[in-house]
Amino acid sequence: MIKINQMSALEEFFADLDEKLSINEIKKRMKNGEKPEKMLAETKKGLRIVGERFESKQYALIEIEMAEELFKTCVKTIETLSGNKHSNHQDKSADRILEHSDTTDRG
């Protein structure tokens, strides 16, 4: 697992699936003129950490679903604030629909 001290604040907020702190961090850094690409890369790293936490059973399927949703929100926020409505960002992972094999009995 990647240790906390190796993470940026955005990576940490994302990995903890904290939407409010993640978006506030993006807004703050965008205001300070940071490059969107850097934040996008950190968001992707946060997504990878979520995957690692899933592998180590710290997270379960709902957190994977949450990470997908959070990733989409972060990308949308970065694109909107950078004025880039037609981003070159080619990562389609956020558009993927997670197919659960949820065969649990709902009654």
Added chain:
Amino acid sequence: MVKTKKIMNERISKAINCSTPDRIPIALRIEYAAASWAKIKFSDFALNPLMASEALEKAYDDIGGWDAVDASWTLGTRWVKSEAAKVEIPGVDFSDEIPHRIIEFPVMKPEDYDVILRKGIYSLLTRMIGRLGRKFDEDIERDIFTSFAPIYKHWIEDRGVSVLRGGMVRPPFVQFSMWRTWRGIANDILSRREKLKEVSDVVWKDLVKIGENQSKIVGCNYVFIPCGRASATFLSEKLFLEYFFPYLKKIVEELVKDGFTPRLHCDADWMPFLEYFLELPKKSCIIELGLETKFKQAKEILGDHICIYGNVPTNLLFAGSPFKVNEYCRKLIEDVGHDGFILANDDIVPYNAKFENVKMLVEAGKKFGKVK
């Protein structure tokens, strides 16, 4: 006959009390398999409670009887008339050869949490079922369950068979994850977690009242609680403790206080969470565990606290042989022992299960389950 009925009921009661019965009670949850064996249409099984009950009773008699059944005759009618869900019925929406399907569809909108807070759960249910083009209110629900009551009476009083499901209570997280879908509930935990908690704090008691009322109408005090969506397969321990378990605990305590027996249906993986169930009222409920939870270890953890129920695998019942079923049951009973245990199929007997395999489950239970 009266004596037999009394013994069958005592077996179940003793198992729930984690004491020693004359033999391990046997429960089967047979749904569309009964229709296949009786050669009736799946659509009839789904939508005609009396035909469904007759098909189940034929299986019961042909197999030679066992101790407890599930209320399979309520299945399709409940889903079609009183659930806020998109349901496809065999013979109506697709071919008549496979069971009904529940479609993951966001019938509840984010703003509907406030409807619960302002107007209560029935107001939301009426709106959501209305969105699906159907009418629903408390009177309709009461009429549906009243129509089931004579069938329950037949099984419980005439046949002396326990029916392990009267009403149903889905804990708030499980219920909202169905109405909002997985994606919706994931978004709610991200974006409106305080609202989710606020509504859960309010609604759990209303959900209990609905389940208790259903149970009272049909005259059966077992209350079914589907929990699978809160298993370790789907929730981390942190979210389990935040959004699920405190409410499950309150629900179970309330039901037990009011004289009902909760039946916790725990499919998927519960291994990491099992110790929390020791916080539930002792010797008062049944926990159904699926194959992903190791049964022997579960018994070691839950000991004489909760009666465990299960878990002859589904695949063994449709692809196995009577010999393999017999061996599985023998080993299972050897592992678990005779106290606080109901021998049953895992989840639902598959619609394509072989009759001889299910019959062997019952025969093996009667043979190896006897207390010497």
